[in-house]
Amino acid sequence: MNWLIGVFSSSIGKKQIMACTGMIFCLFLATHLVGNLTIYGGNNMFNAYSEHLHAYGLLINVIEVALLFFVVLHISFATILYFQNWRARPVRYRMKKNAGGRTLSSILMPYTGLYLLIYVVLHLLTFHFVDRAGRTLYQLVADVFSRPEYVIFYIFSMIVAALHVKHGFWSAFQTIGADHPKYMPLIQGMGWIFSLLVGVGFGSIPLLMMAGAF
DSSP: OHHHHHHHHSHHHHHHHHHHHHHHHHHHHHHHHHHHGGGGGOHHHHHHHHHHHHTTTHHHHHHHHHHHHHHHHHHHHHHHHHHHHHHHOOSOOOOOTTGGGOOHHHHTHHHHHHHHHHHHHHHHHHHTSSOOTTOOHHHHHHHHTTSHHHHHHHHHHHHHHHHHHHHHHHHHHHHTTOOOTTTHHHHHHHHHHHHHHHHHHHHHHHHHHHTTOO
């Protein structure tokens, strides 16, 4: 119990929990992307995937609750650490933005994280907590992506997600102790590839759907 209290109360413990939950979200993104890409197979394949997924019933509900719990942990500790760091440095030092290996994605992490939280809520309201009115999931997706304003919002959100994942992927490995000069370049490269898969994989769906590719 003392160990658990220590993990939740220390900065290192909070970062490690954020790293673990971040890895879980990356795994979720990967599986979610694979499922979404079945839409390239057309109406029947995508609807079959949706029906197969919902056939798991209670298991899916348990996973959704678990993901919600991890989201709360991730956001809570990210917020706490952000304000702890902000209070620790009330005066901004004059330095280059890329000092200490900082990149655009690392600098924007708090803001991309907040944006993604808003996006996820809107995304769930659009696709999950919505009355389909007799429509299949494919028809719902097609209807939503027929609106140019939502397509722009969706693609921009995927770019933001790719930026967040790019830094978060290798940072998570670094936090749990995989910071080795031999392996870190490989992990960073994997982070680049994964972020591109997220941005291009998800972002291509509305564009190709609007173009009538499937």
